[in-house]
Amino acid sequence: MSDHEHEHLSEAAQAELERLAECLGQLHDPATGLELDELDAEIEVGFEGDTVLVGLTLGYPCASQRDDWEARVREACLPTLKGGPLGEAHLQFELFSEITQTPAADVPEPLRGVKNIVAVASGKGGVGKSTTAVNLALALAAEGASVGLLDADIYGPSLPTMLGTEAVRPEVKEQKFFLPVPAQGLKTMSLGYLMTEETPAVWRGPMASGALNQILTQTLWCDDGDELDYLIVDMPPGTGDIQLTLAQKATLAGAVIVTTPQDLALKDAIKGVEMFRKVSVPVLGIVENMALHTCSNCGHTEAIFGSGGGERIAAGYETRLLGQLPLALSIREDTDGGKPSVVADPDGEIAGHYREIARRAAAQIWLEAGDDSPEIEVV
Ligand SMILES: Nc1ncnc2c1ncn2[C@@H]1O[C@H](COP(=O)(O)OP(=O)(O)OP(=O)(O)O)[C@@H](O)[C@H]1O
Numbered sequence: 001m002s003d004h005e006h007e008h009l010s011e012a013a014q015a016e017l018e019r020l021a022e023c024l025g026q027l028h029d030p031a032t033g034l035e036l037d038e039l040d041a042e043i044e045v046g047f048e049g050d051t052v053l054v055g056l057t058l059g060y061p062c063a064s065q066r067d068d069w070e071a072r073v074r075e076a077c078l079p080t081l082k083g084g085p086l087g088e089a090h091l092q093f094e095l096f097s098e099i100t101q102t103p104a105a106d107v108p109e110p111l112r113g114v115k116n117i118v119a120v121a122s123g124k125g126g127v128g129k130s131t132t133a134v135n136l137a138l139a140l141a142a143e144g145a146s147v148g149l150l151d152a153d154i155y156g157p158s159l160p161t162m163l164g165t166e167a168v169r170p171e172v173k174e175q176k177f178f179l180p181v182p183a184q185g186l187k188t189m190s191l192g193y194l195m196t197e198e199t200p201a202v203w204r205g206p207m208a209s210g211a212l213n214q215i216l217t218q219t220l221w222c223d224d225g226d227e228l229d230y231l232i233v234d235m236p237p238g239t240g241d242i243q244l245t246l247a248q249k250a251t252l253a254g255a256v257i258v259t260t261p262q263d264l265a266l267k268d269a270i271k272g273v274e275m276f277r278k279v280s281v282p283v284l285g286i287v288e289n290m291a292l293h294t295c296s297n298c299g300h301t302e303a304i305f306g307s308g309g310g311e312r313i314a315a316g317y318e319t320r321l322l323g324q325l326p327l328a329l330s331i332r333e334d335t336d337g338g339k340p341s342v343v344a345d346p347d348g349e350i351a352g353h354y355r356e357i358a359r360r361a362a363a364q365i366w367l368e369a370g371d372d373s374p375e376i377e378v379v
Contacts, residue, residue: 012085013047021045023076024054030068031060031356031363040370042098052081052089057096059366061143061229062359066095097144099229099362100369104251110177113222114148116253116365117231118284119246121276123268125237128289128325129258130158131335132357133234136256138342139351139358141185145229148180148187148221152212152246153236157192164338169193170219177220184343187228189219212236212246230362239268239275247279253365254284256322261291261309269310273317284364285322286310287357292326301326320364323357325350 024045025037036043036056044055054073062069070093081087101115111117120133130153137149151159160166163183170193171179178194180187191211221228230253236242247255255276259269273283288310294301314321325331334344341350 031359060362061145063144102253119255121235122258123272135354137232139354148231151190159190160192239271252281254282283319285320288324290327291324
């Protein structure tokens with residue numbers, strides 16, 4: 001709004017906008033469970049013509065939440081406006097995302113432009129870590145972020161199968177760098193792209209971490225000049241030296257730990273949490289996979305592996321349960337068929353779970369980075 005218009009806005013109207021901003025600050029952000037006031041969110045309130053303009057900027061991608069936010073904003077604003085000096089005004093709402101960057105020193109050239117590196121890890125194999133990583137990456141992209149996915153699972157790189165890119169080989173630049181392979185809206189890189197029939201599928205320790213190191217530091221993620229909001233790294237399963245090296249090599253924004261509800265997997269998940277803590281990587285939360293089983297005959301849902309495990313670890317280890325995925329045939333069929341659930345059925349319930357997990361994990365990165373002082377601007 002121009003200064004000129006400002007002058008014409010009565011003091012009463014100005015005070016009304018300020019009241020509105022205050023009232024918006026108390027809105028609850030579902031991804032963090034906090035009020036906007038407690039977050040580094042930006043709330044802009046203005047008046048132009050006959051319209052009250054409300055802008056909200058959050059630090060995580062949330063395109064699918066626009067309508068929900070608009071409904072929440074309307075519900076909060078309309079009673080405040082009613083009968084006041086701006087009572088006849090229309091309300092226009094806009095939602096923005098501004099993804100912060102994890103500060104890092106000595107970033108190797110290929111990782112420059114990558115704002116946040118997120119490890120998806122599990123204490124043991126077979127819990128659905130890769131399925132979670134690929135769906136998480138696709139869900140972040142569906143929410144509006146630019147996303148890369150690095151399959152660092154040297155023991156069984158599954159990304160090419162999950163994204164239907166088996167026959168693809170990455171381009172090589174200046175005989176030194178790999179260019180990521182575009183797939184389903186993501187920039188992807190996998191050791192699977194580099195393995196030939198002669199390459200051993202099971203690598204030994206030093207060879208494995210060498211390959212991993214190479215793929216991490218030789219993939220030019222932002223060669224096109226665009227930034228990547230998130231690089232999701234599908235880690236090798238376990239909590240040994242390889243995982244530790246990787247966690248130390250790049251400055252990680254955080255780690256997501258995938259577990260199943262069985263006791264053993266949970267004990268392994270705790271090891272994962274402890275490993276990241278040891279190297280000062282924030283644990284963004286826990287994803288409990290195969291948590292519930294829905295009987296395909298009668299539709300009855302049951303926690304066949306026991307319930308509440310992920311929640312218990314999250315509480316005991318001061319982290320959060322980001323979400324739970326059911327044991328669902330469709331998840332397996334989608335991923336094994338080269339179209340993960342977030343893409344295969346974008347409006348389905350499963351995709352909804354993954355998107356919610358993605359928003360919560362990304363919001364947690366924002367929380368870790370933020371100084372928690374809200375910016376409220378009345379223009
Ligand atoms: N929630 C689920 N419901 C049904 N099947 C699932 C679910 N999550 C994963 N799967 C299936 O389980 C198998 C193992 O999953 P995935 O490869 O993601 O596990 P992983 O932990 O990455 O394994 P590894 O450690 O071997 O890499 C796959 O066939 C996958 O499709």
